[in-house]
Amino acid sequence: MKDTSKSIPQEAFDWYDSYAHCGMGRRTFIAKLGSLVALGYSMSVLTSALLPNYALAEQVSFNDDDIKATYVQFDSPLGHGKGRGYLVEPTNVQLTNKEGLLPVVLVVHENRGLNPYIEDVARRLAKAGYIALAPDALFPLGGYPGNDDEGRxxxxxxxxxxxxxxxxxxxxxxxxxxxxxxxLGAVGFCFGGYIVNYLAAVKPDLLQAGVPFYGTPAAKALRAEIKAPLLIQLAELDERVNATWAEYEQDLVAAKVPYTMHMYDKANHGFHNDSTARFDEANAELAWKRTLAFFEKHIQ
Incomplete structure (x- = not known):
């Protein structure tokens, strides 16, 4: 049996991307995976590799002495009235100013709520010396339910x-x-990448640096307003998001937005998420190194 995640064919990742972004129902997704079982693949290996295992995603413990993590609420009068997020602050950082102030970074989740992977990204940023806030879009419905299918x-x-x-x-x-x-910096993944692009466009003076990972652009009518530098992280095998890039780049050039785009070789949509087989360790580490350097340059 072909039962290692490394042997999973590319079409399985493409099917999962369609399923995760509401282009394919769960029944169809499972049926398509079943067609691979007939070719000798293990269904248990396929599903365990494609669906997230958040025990794999923790790089910084919530008990780490260098950070302090809490949940906070904030007013959202134009949204759902109230919001809630995971706020992580560094406790052991060498300040570069006498006022004792720190740069801040908003961390935006995928289309399924504030899952453990995104909370860990916030802790990674705090560990690097930033105050990070990861809001949960699902707060009006009680918050992330504990699994991605229901959250989506x-x-x-x-x-x-x-x-x-x-x-x-x-x-x-x-x-x-x-x-x-x-x-203020912002980093987001998938839907969160879209939100970073949206924040840069809808309130141009709000954001000083944006890092959208495989996110689609804001509405075309808004793009001319973008001012903040952008570090755009794309995956070579992500045909859905990459199809939006050429037009977005034209609009960024026309608006004279400072931007850099990196296309990561042989990487799938979601390659930074270390809880599934889409994770590409080398590309994820490079993308994160670039993210931290970008924030250091623009918001430190």
Missing amino acids: QMQSTLDRTKIEQDFVAAAEFLKANPRSNGK
């Missing part, structure tokens, strides 16, 4: 415009943190 379905029922405004409110809340140096 829940998020699809929420008003998209109100979700966007919840993240605007979260960004404003974070930037106004008493320990903030007034410079």
